[in-house]
Amino acid sequence: MYISINNELFLQEDANISVADLSIQRGYGIFDFLKTINNRPIFIQDYFNRFYNSAREMHLEIELNREQLHEAILKLINKNNIPNSGIKIILTGGFSDDGYTMVKPNLIIIQIPLNIIESESSKALALVSYNHQRQIPQVKTIDYLQAIRLQKFVRENGADDLLYHNNGKVRECPRANFFIITENEIITAKDEILKGITRSKILSLDIPNYIFVERDFTLNEVYHAKEAFISSSTKNAFPVDSIDGKLIGNGKNTITKLINDKILELIALDQKG
């Protein structure tokens, strides 16, 4: 497998960077993550919008323009030939002489095999809530200090992942947005979250008898929801069946499945281009 560093291809075992990089020295970097199906990147312009925006917010310059970045990704896809994959684009603060001052960013593109079928057939998720507000939430930074640190906590609580809330206001999962479904509303947080591409696709759907609402909501509303699901580039709309050990709804997840089907249709459309 090859990895692209500053638009040069390296074998995985040679894909190294200097320990002077500001990601290692100061955790400074952004990234984005999109998937390919049959070697075609899905919704790539949406991901580029977010990636270039993250870079601007963090004062990082991307040496490649969108066309050049697209080409760099296609070059990697072509070289690796992993039809169904995740593409991770990382932009770090670059090599810094004093370990503090920002310089010329490093751009790293990594491709990871994704077993799309398997992930779709797995069971619903158990989440455990945790009081944490991500910093600079609108930017897809590489900061996962809490998520990684809490892996043990998640395991100890018999959960699959975290659900962050800010003093009771539900926010997001570390790598996914979060929705609940009530009698006639599909609700997701509006503020202080990373706005996922899949989340925005879901909000554009037409679901009969339901309206989408972006607002703050509480853990108590979550516990009493009819359905709950996460959205992400790899999982699309994926059911959650328990939170903090409390079962959510009747476990049928009818609306979540409908939403997931409609997302798969959008992906199929994009795939045809």
Place this chain on the structure above:
Amino acid sequence: MYISINNELFLQEDANISVADLSIQRGYGIFDFLKTINNRPIFIQDYFNRFYNSAREMHLEIELNREQLHEAILKLINKNNIPNSGIKIILTGGFSDDGYTMVKPNLIIIQIPLNIIESESSKALALVSYNHQRQIPQVKTIDYLQAIRLQKFVRENGADDLLYHNNGKVRECPRANFFIITENEIITAKDEILKGITRSKILSLDIPNYIFVERDFTLNEVYHAKEAFISSSTKNAFPVDSIDGKLIGNGKNTITKLINDKILELIALDQKG
């Protein structure tokens, strides 16, 4: 110059690590920073206390025990021969197959020349305040997202560095603790900060006519202080003469200088061993 990676010495230009490391992938790592004077590390056991504690808090295992880490540092000092230096010890989440799960940490030790005389003779600092609470504040993580991102903001405000506050409660600078001096008190934050080694040395001093107080205090108290200073391993006790464009005290910094002298005495004592 040599850099130690997992207790092996590499020339600076060969000191690279795989892009699979969790510091690059997820900003996951801790570090510590101590100085050497005439090739002797100062207060090394205090720094080790903090470093091993940071590792424990982040569920990272350090393969070397204290004696072995001490030896690794002395080996680097001996090889590089930079008598007055900063020693940065970084412990990352290690190489992760899935870019998320913690594995075997990587330990990196970097030595940086420090011009101690120069830093002591430079002028007082101007700070600009910013509302930000560091996450997991008691741990010296590599998370400097806000500090690096705000370098432009600091410059635009004609300042030298940031002073973080949490909704008005003064906390710390990105790389230093912060003190104010009133009529008869020397005040520094108690909670939600990284407790610096120099800070703890200062709190142990005997300053005639003054008592040390660890408590929350406000920006307004800062603006009306008689003196203000930062403490850090490189700067010891270093005067601050303006915050948010407001001049602090009369600029003489008598007590700050006294504190700095006493810290220098402690360092000299430790140096003699």
